[in-house]
Amino acid sequence: MSKIRNSEETKERILCAAQSLFAQRGFEAVSLREITAEAEANVAAVNYHFGGKDALIDAVIVRHMMPVMTERMKLLAVAQQRADESDGVIPVVETLDAFMRPFLMVMNESGENKALFAKFCGRIMSDVGSNLPAEAVEQFSIMVQKFTQALSQALPHVGQQELMWRLHFSFGVMAHTLMHGERLVEVTKGACGEPDFETTLKRMIDYCIGGLEA
Amino acid sequence: MSKIRNSEETKERILCAAQSLFAQRGFEAVSLREITAEAEANVAAVNYHFGGKDALIDAVIVRHMMPVMTERMKLLAVAQQRADESDGVIPVVETLDAFMRPFLMVMNESGENKALFAKFCGRIMSDVGSNLPAEAVEQFSIMVQKFTQALSQALPHVGQQELMWRLHFSFGVMAHTLMHGERLVEVTKGACGEPDFETTLKRMIDYCIGGLEA
DNA sequence: AAGAGAATGAAACAGATGTTTCACTAAATC
DNA sequence: GATTTAGTGAAACATCTGTTTCATTCTCTT
Numbered sequence: 001m002s003k004i005r006n007s008e009e010t011k012e013r014i015l016c017a018a019q020s021l022f023a024q025r026g027f028e029a030v031s032l033r034e035i036t037a038e039a040e041a042n043v044a045a046v047n048y049h050f051g052g053k054d055a056l057i058d059a060v061i062v063r064h065m066m067p068v069m070t071e072r073m074k075l076l077a078v079a080q081q082r083a084d085e086s087d088g089v090i091p092v093v094e095t096l097d098a099f100m101r102p103f104l105m106v107m108n109e110s111g112e113n114k115a116l117f118a119k120f121c122g123r124i125m126s127d128v129g130s131n132l133p134a135e136a137v138e139q140f141s142i143m144v145q146k147f148t149q150a151l152s153q154a155l156p157h158v159g160q161q162e163l164m165w166r167l168h169f170s171f172g173v174m175a176h177t178l179m180h181g182e183r184l185v186e187v188t189k190g191a192c193g194e195p196d197f198e199t200t201l202k203r204m205i206d207y208c209i210g211g212l213e214a
Numbered sequence: 215m216s217k218i219r220n221s222e223e224t225k226e227r228i229l230c231a232a233q234s235l236f237a238q239r240g241f242e243a244v245s246l247r248e249i250t251a252e253a254e255a256n257v258a259a260v261n262y263h264f265g266g267k268d269a270l271i272d273a274v275i276v277r278h279m280m281p282v283m284t285e286r287m288k289l290l291a292v293a294q295q296r297a298d299e300s301d302g303v304i305p306v307v308e309t310l311d312a313f314m315r316p317f318l319m320v321m322n323e324s325g326e327n328k329a330l331f332a333k334f335c336g337r338i339m340s341d342v343g344s345n346l347p348a349e350a351v352e353q354f355s356i357m358v359q360k361f362t363q364a365l366s367q368a369l370p371h372v373g374q375q376e377l378m379w380r381l382h383f384s385f386g387v388m389a390h391t392l393m394h395g396e397r398l399v400e401v402t403k404g405a406c407g408e409p410d411f412e413t414t415l416k417r418m419i420d421y422c423i424g425g426l427e428a
Numbered sequence: 429a430a431g432a433g434a435a436t437g438a439a440a441c442a443g444a445t446g447t448t449t450c451a452c453t454a455a456a457t458c
Numbered sequence: 459g460a461t462t463t464a465g466t467g468a469a470a471c472a473t474c475t476g477t478t479t480c481a482t483t484c485t486c487t488t
Contacts, residue, residue, distance in 0.1 A: 006485075007435055028242045032476065042437050047477060049435090126340045126393065144401065162417070164406040168398045169387045169421045176386025179340065184382045187358060192378040203376070207383045210428025211421035220454080221465055245445060256467050261447060263465090 011049045013039040018060050020113070023120035027057050058133040061124055064106070068121070069139045071102035076146060088153075092212060095150045096205045100174055104197055114197065115182065122178030125171065155212060163212075170208040177204060225263045227253040232274050234327070237334035241271050272347040275338055278320075282335070283353045285316035290360060302367075306426055309364045310419045314388055318411055328411065329396065336392030339385065369426060377426075384422040391418055 017039035021030040032053055036043050050056040075098035076090070083090045103121055107114045124132075132140070144167070152163055181200065184192050193199075231253035235244040246267055250257050264270040289312035290304070297304045317335055321328045338346075346354070358381070366377055395414065398406050407413075 010435085026240075026242065028240065031474075033474085042435095043476085044438090044478080045436070053476060126390070141401065161405070161407040164398065164402050165414075165417050166421055168394075168406075169391065169418065172386045172388075172390025172394075173383045173425075174386075176340070176389055177383065180382075180386075184378065187355065188378050191375070192382075193375040200379075203379050204383065206428050207380055207425035210424040210426070211387075212424070214420050214424030224465085246447090247445080257446085258448080258468090259466070267446060 007049070010039070010041050010045055014041055014046060014049065014056070015060055015063060018056055019064060019120055020116055022057070022060060023116045023123060026123065032056075062133050062135055064117070064120065065124060065136055066139070067106050068102045069136075069143055071105060072098055072143060073146065075101065076150060080150070090150050090154060092151065092154045092209050093205060095147060095154065096170070096208055096212075097201075099147055099170075100201055100204060103174075103178065104201055107197070118178045118181065122175045122180075125175040126179060151212065158212070166212050166214075169211060173204055173208055173211075221263070224253070224255050224259055228255055228260060228263065228270070229274055229277060232270055233278060233334055234330055236271070236274060237330045237337060240337060246270075276347050276349055278331075278334065279338060279350055280353070281320050282316045283350075283357055285319060286312055286357060287360065289315065290364060294364070304364050304368060306365065306368045306423050307419060309361060309368065310384070310422050310426075311415075313361055313384075314415055314418060317388075317392065318415055321411070332392045332395070336389045336394075339389040340393060365426065372426070380426050380428075383425060387418055387422055387425075 014035060018030070018035045021035055021038065032043055032046050035056075036046060039045075046053065046056055050059055076095065079090045079094040079098055082094075103118065107117045110117050148163065148167060151167065152158075152160065155163065158166070177200065181195055185195055228249060232244070232249045235249055235252065246257055246260050249270075250260060260267065260270055264273055290309065293304045293308040293312055296308075317332065321331045324331050362377060362381055365381065366372075366374065369377065372380070391414065395409055399409055
């Protein structure tokens with residue numbers, strides 16, 4: 001227990017390989033043998049450590065979405081604290097930042113392949129139906145509620161229903177950009193400028209502010 | 215040649231069944247046997263008429279995306295004609311309408327299962343990587359160029375690069391809404407209002423106008 | 429150092445997948 | 459009406475899928 005057991009390493013290697021491949025080609029399209037080949041592990045290891053492919057998918061999702069969720073809540077709490085010193089209302093720009101920035105942060109932490117992580121996050125939001133692990137669904141539901149409430153206070157002239165739709169649209173902006181950001185570069189042959197993450201974040205926030213306040 | 219041959223019927227039946235199933239579960243997850251079962255055709259028929267599964271996917275995409283593309287171009291041309299009678303600049307709202315409405319139109323024409331068609335369109339935009347049939351890619355590229363140009367004239371204060379990104383974001387709004395519109399209803403337990411297509415279109419357009427003009 | 433338990437590796441499993449084959453039927457052409 | 463072609467149906471094909479088995483190796487505890 002005191003030392004890192006070897007098994008934990010291979011578990012980690014499988015998770016990394018799986019995430020990388022899932023990001024590139026989707027959950028269904030990647031086989032266990034491809035994953036274990038890249039992870040330099042045996043096919044049986046997946047079933048031994050996780051219980052099966054579906055369980056591996058859930059593990060990968062939970063493993064890499066949870067930090068984003070908690071980071072979001074943390075940033076929103078900080079913004080709330082800051083707002084409480086004035087009128088108690090969080091500016092839209094800060095709410096959106098709390099919502100979108102965590103991807104950047106976790107990405108930067110995960111080093112190496114940032115674009116791949118972004119793609120993976122976007123894929124989770126688009127690819128998975130209602131098959132998300134229960135653990136993630138609950139956390140997600142709570143988060144949506146918190147952020148809707150914050151936006152509602154900052155945008156009192158926007159009706160509740162309208163706001164829900166606009167938040168949904170903002171989700172779409174983020175998901176699509178994460179997954180297909182590089183495609184824009186391809187299509188425009190680089191005329192859209194270099195896809196710097198911080199700049200892209202600012203662009204997304206500005207756009208969504210415009211949409212939310214419309 | 216004068217009469218509709220029987221083979222064309224089964225070809226059509228396969229296309230319909232494939233579209234329906236692809237929309238619900240994605241391209242990779244649906245097997246040929248499921249498709250031919252629903253189409254009441256033989257497994258060999260797919261390879262005989264299309265040449266294989268990949269070719270079938272391409273056929274389904276081309277078959278149902280082309281009307282949308284051409285309809286978009288038509289609506290934009292009409293708006294251009296209308297604009298030429300005044301200052302020659304197409305209002306943003308009309309450009310966005312020309313961009314998004316065709317989905318509604320083709321959906322309404324295709325009768326029966328509108329939500330399924332919407333989901334399929336959204337899936338094409340999200341699911342497929344750069345594996346789109348060449349025919350569609352070219353048409354798509356031309357369309358993007360035309361619409362960027364139209365928006366550029368209406369929004370001279372927005373730089374070219376910025377505009378490309380914002381158009382990309384608008385794409386995301388549409389794709390995400392088409393694919394996951396019903397999920398919003400689930401998550402909010404119906405509190406977001408009933409998902410009427412015309413209303414949703416207006417909501418999307420309003421949101422995107424706000425974002426584009428930000 | 430020895431033994432118990434965890435982790436691995438290679439092979440085999442049953443099932444599903446896309447594709448092909450070939451005998452057969454329907455339709456079009458002469 | 460006979461002949462050639464287009465289209466269909468059922469079965470077999472090889473391959474790949476996720477999963478399981480079991481003997482072996484490694485790691486930790488005593």
